[in-house]
Amino acid sequence: MKTTINKALATPLLLSCLMLQGTPAQAGQDASPASNLLTSAVAWKQTAAEFEALYYQGFNVARMQLDRALQARKDGDRPLAIISDVDDTVLGSNSYWGYMVNADKEFFDDSAWDKWVADNGPVATPGAVEFLNYAQSKGVEVFYVTSRDQGEKTFEYALANLRKNQLPFADEKHLTVYRDSSNKEPRQTEIAKDYEVVVMLGDNLNDFKRKYYVADVKQRSALMTEDKQQFGRKFILFPNPTDGHWLKAIFGDSEPPATAQNRAKFKAAAGSTAWQPKP
Template sequence: MLHGSPTFAEQTASPPSNLLTSAVAWKQTAAEFEALYYQGFNVARSQLDRALQAHKKGDRPLAIISDVDDTVLSSNSYWGYMVNADKEFFDDNAWDKWVAENGPVATPGAVDFLNYAKSKGVEVFYVTSRDQGEKTFEYALANLRKNNLPFADEKHLTVYRDSSNKEPRQTEIAQAFNVVVMLGDNLNDFKRKYYVADVQQRKHLMAEDQQQFGRKFILFPNPTDGHWLKAVFGDSEPPATPENRAKFKAAAVSNAWQAK
């Protein structure tokens, strides 16, 4: 064997798999993934219809509060890039470039539902956390407008650049409107209390509000990013280190069946 040539074991060993592959493949191909969006917007429409029926003259006007990314705008093409480039967890530079290039597309059912709300005189307010520098708001507005989402204007869009705490704007909207439903892919889109770095504590806090899901809170699927990662790693955008790979595996087997 020539000096420096790889051994048979080295030649046949598979490289570590990208931790995102299964999640991204599901998001890209599963009819179930899209069905969950239709289901969420159908539930939201039912709740809206009930509120419209109960609404009386003199009541506060009705409104909807929605997150943006992975709620009404899909990030699937970004995550496809991440897997194709063998990147894991998150890449701020790639994300910022993708946002600036108007990469997001509307999620299944989003445009139809939000236009239905508009047709009934119900306002939609978008509240999101992003930071692409001085043009952050401009990019976010362009993403909404490119996809023909209603109420894509300065009055109805709030972008937090230096915080993921959306409660100040949500509270402000709720003072002027009766908020029928809140849309999000992350528990933190509904209440700030969920922003904790502990898996079990997060589950406990969620269980306190179990009656709100499918009623006030409409939750969409997102297995690729979000504050659930903070609960696992202590960081919402963890680096792809061997230590974090081990933490991810430990999370996956934390309630594993023990074969006898």
């Protein structure tokens, strides 16, 4: 049976539905958004061959730098080492972000993340195991330095995540976890005293130097440009469009709440450089 709708009522009804869909539930934390800000970024991470290719590219570049360092070694040189971040560098978080989209959550959810980490959700990123095993086969040590906080079992969970994915050097000597800070420089400096650090791996500029941890987009870009010669040489950077300190530069907070005000701020950031068509 074909159902007909009075045309005089259809347009006002449609407009009302659209208005309700786009109206915030409250001034602060919104209910389910009409359009999840994470959708495009997560869809890319989940499906794009280009996303995987960037990881292979990063580890291939790291291997080239490692081979150069091995060839240049002389008797009496300090041993070689690699310093790596963990999350979204050697361990991927796609299943967490898939949950976030399916649950209509935006930005970041600490509670969900903590449960996902404890559930051993992270998986090795494309090319990570192969490259790190290659480094181990050449006598090069790998040190993992990460910032996490899942309570008293934080270190235990992080170690389990590495071991589940059969990453080399998954032990207490080679893993450092900061629970109360995102400043990794103290441990990086300690490692550099005893080893020649060939490359540093990360998905966040702050994984390389603390100076990048600033709440200003232009300042952060300027600081990065100062070190542009290091990228692809000492610093190997992997893609992460879903979270990180780039958000802090926009919002002043690396994990901003999903409010109407923050959505507007995000949109403004996306349109900060925009073509204006001529009339």
